[in-house]
Amino acid sequence: MKVTVAKRILKDNDMIADxxxxxxxxxGLLAVNFISSPGSGKTTLLEKTIAELLPEQKTTVVVGDLQTTRDADRLVPNALDVAQINTGMSCHLYANQVADSLLGLNISEADYVFIENVGNMVCPGEFDLGENVKVVLLSIPEGDDKVAKYPTIFRAADLVLLTKVDLLGILDFDLERVTNDIKKLNSNLEILHISSVKGQGMNEWVSWLKAKRQQNVGAKAKFITE
Ligand SMILES: Nc1nc2c(ncn2[C@@H]2O[C@H](COP(=O)(O)OP(=O)(O)OP(=O)(O)O)[C@@H](O)[C@H]2O)c(=O)[nH]1
Ligand SMILES: [Mg+2]
Structure with missing residues (x-):
């Protein structure tokens, strides 16, 4: 019985995600689902990224947290629009929560929708939100054993951002171990090294986003002419 209910929830979620x-x-925009443990630097990276994309490209944001509007408040200054979803007890966003948020957001002028999922390394990976790409963050303070311990989300990722790399050399973290563990799970997965506070890796990251958006808009044009 429990299995049936769980399957139905996932099926309903997938239909709304589509x-x-x-x-x-x-x-004509790129939707990015940001997934990571609490505190690995999602909101800080979004603050910097949205500012970096301006003035040419604009971003709308959907943020999920159990409680508070703290992340949304941080993103308001540079985003076109921000919706905060408070999930209460839930450790991830559902597609219907994103769908409801989109009704109140200005996405027609946006080039990107950034979805900051609830801080959690496991649950968000199960639920498609309709995003075009999943970006998974792993920060140096979390430790170099996490890829092997929580492999699922790394298999599903389109990009891994190793964040807070300014702390390499200060904290004990074996970069080679993490890189090998990621490559074992997904040999083609690209890994970028980011420090939002020092600006390291930001050019590569923003270039990756712009290229993905370009591919996506290209896909839209192809879809219309078919
Ligand atoms: N050293 C260092 N600290 C960082 C960096 N990026 C973020 N932080 C710090 O990490 C802490 C958490 O950052 P957030 O951006 O709030 O993390 P988050 O992933 O959005 O957290 P949740 O929304 O709670 O899951 C803050 O104290 C940031 O200042 C970085 O590149 N280097
Ligand atoms: Mg956050």
């Missing part, structure tokens, strides 16, 4: 994907495609 609708979200259509909305993103019609708006």
């Amino acid at each position: 609708k979200n994907r259509e909305i993103f495609r019609d708006a």
Whole structure:
């Protein structure tokens, strides 16, 4: 019985996620789902990234947290629009929560929708939100054993950002071990080294985003002419 219920929830979620994907495609933007443990630097990276993309490219944000609007408040200054979803007890966002948020957001002028998922390394990986890409963050203070311990999300990722690399050399972290563990799970997965506070890796990261968006808008044009 429990298995049936769980499967139905996932199926319903997937149907709504597909609708979200259509909305993103019609708006000609790139939707990015940011997934990581609490505190690995998602909001800090979003603050810097949104500012870096301006003035040419604009971003709308959907943020998930159990409680508070603290992350949304931090992102308001440079984002086109921000929606905060408080999930209460839930450790991840559902596609219907994103769908509801989109109704109140200005996405027609946006080039990107950034979805900051609830801080959690496991649950968000199970739930498609309709995003075009999943970006997984792993920060240096979390430790170099985490990829092997929580492999699922690294298998599903389109990009891994190793964050807080300014702390390499200060904290004990075996970069080679983490890189090998990621490559064992997904040999083609790209890994970028980022320090949001020092600016390291930001150019590569922003270039990756712009290239992905370009591919996505190209896909939209192809879809329309078919
Ligand atoms: N040293 C260092 N600290 C960072 C960096 N990026 C973020 N931090 C710090 O890490 C802490 C958590 O950052 P957030 O951006 O709030 O992390 P988050 O992933 O959004 O956290 P949740 O939303 O709670 O899951 C803050 O104290 C940041 O200042 C970085 O590149 N280097
Ligand atoms: Mg945050």
